[in-house]
Amino acid sequence: MPDKKPGDTPGDAAVEKPGELSGQEAASAVPQRQPSCVLCGCCLEGCPLFAATGREELSPRAKALLAGPSKFAALPEGGLPEADVAALCSLCLACGRCEKLCPQGVAVPALVAALRAAHPDFRQWLWKQWITRLAPFWGLAGAGAALAPDALVPERLGLALKGLRGLRPGAGLSPWLSITHFPVDACRQRTGGRPVAVFDGCVGGGPRRAWAETTRFLLRGLDSAPVAARFSCCGSTLGAAGLPQEQAEVRRANVAAWREAGRPLVVAYCATCRKGLVDYVGAGGDIFSDAGEEALWRASVLPLSALLAGARGKAGRGAPAVVGYHRPCHADVRDGLGDADHALLSGLLGARLRTPAKGGCCGFGGIMQLSAPQLSGAVGRACWDTLDGALGFTAAPEAVPAYVLTGCSACVLQLAATAPAGARVGHWLEIVRCS
Ligand code: SF4
């Protein structure tokens, strides 16, 4: 609370009102060591929200200006009205594309997460329950959502409900790709013979168990028997939603499970999970016992596709003539391996695989699906337009199917929810034959 100056009245800006973020509070909501935005605009071309709407107030520059340290330093003591802060918080997909383009190193998703944490609302509570308590019931919820007639679903819930349908048992693509060569020696070289534990994540560990089963099949082909580890959610969606305490809890639990399993390699097949796990490094919060353990964790998290690099496959019955690839925003993580899923699929599918030169964001955004479904849906549809540009399924529907693979559970659900009629989308694991 700022000091009261002579002449201040209850109506003066110097008096803190309920629901406002004072300059001091706002500054404490900003992550430590955040650099200042210099308004250069380099981030604009990467922001899917800005691209889909053309609205500067939704851009990363606007968020960095309003929520970054430079602005808070210059704020009048009265602060920002809470309604404005809350609106700002909800309108970000946490895709991280702006961060990669920013010469200053401004981390807009972290700024937004801090503001969400400072201003919790019912959506965060809902998201927390959904992720931490209701995951065992996602399949059931998906089956229920599939029964709900579209005409009876309120527009605001339409996108979330369509996403839910993607979680119903039996959803997914039919397999058509047989692996004819497993790169056993190359895999052994990469792993150094260390044991492997699979990080299934919330979706692969729940309603899409088929992903987990195919992963075990592939690891057997690589002559690697995974060790058991009781992992939970990676925590990235909790952090982005402004739930730092819950995020820290699942991070600590996952590292404890890894420790208990003998500190094996941790293989993930969801791009967002993999990024979420890599982000434990440098996050603080007593996750690791010491710097050595932290360094070992960093070296231990790998994408499944990296172990399969060099695999060969044969397309069988049911293979589409052309397959699109959606590159998840979180495919590029700080482990130097790049988009290993794309590299693997390029090798396995050759010319059959088409990838948009400039891939779009699917528009999922976690909690944003609840707070701004129209924007989330608009970004998703723009993403499908980009895929259509690379595949041409609208121009030649008889010859080219709208068939898309990706490597992120959130992208699968969001692309399924925003797909044009007749389009199919799935995780690349779904096309692999387990025989
Ligand atoms: S994180 Fe993504 S949606 Fe959010 S401001 Fe940055 S580019 Fe835009």
Ligand code: SF4
């Ligand atoms: S956030 Fe970074 S890239 Fe965007 S305007 Fe500010 S300094 Fe430039």
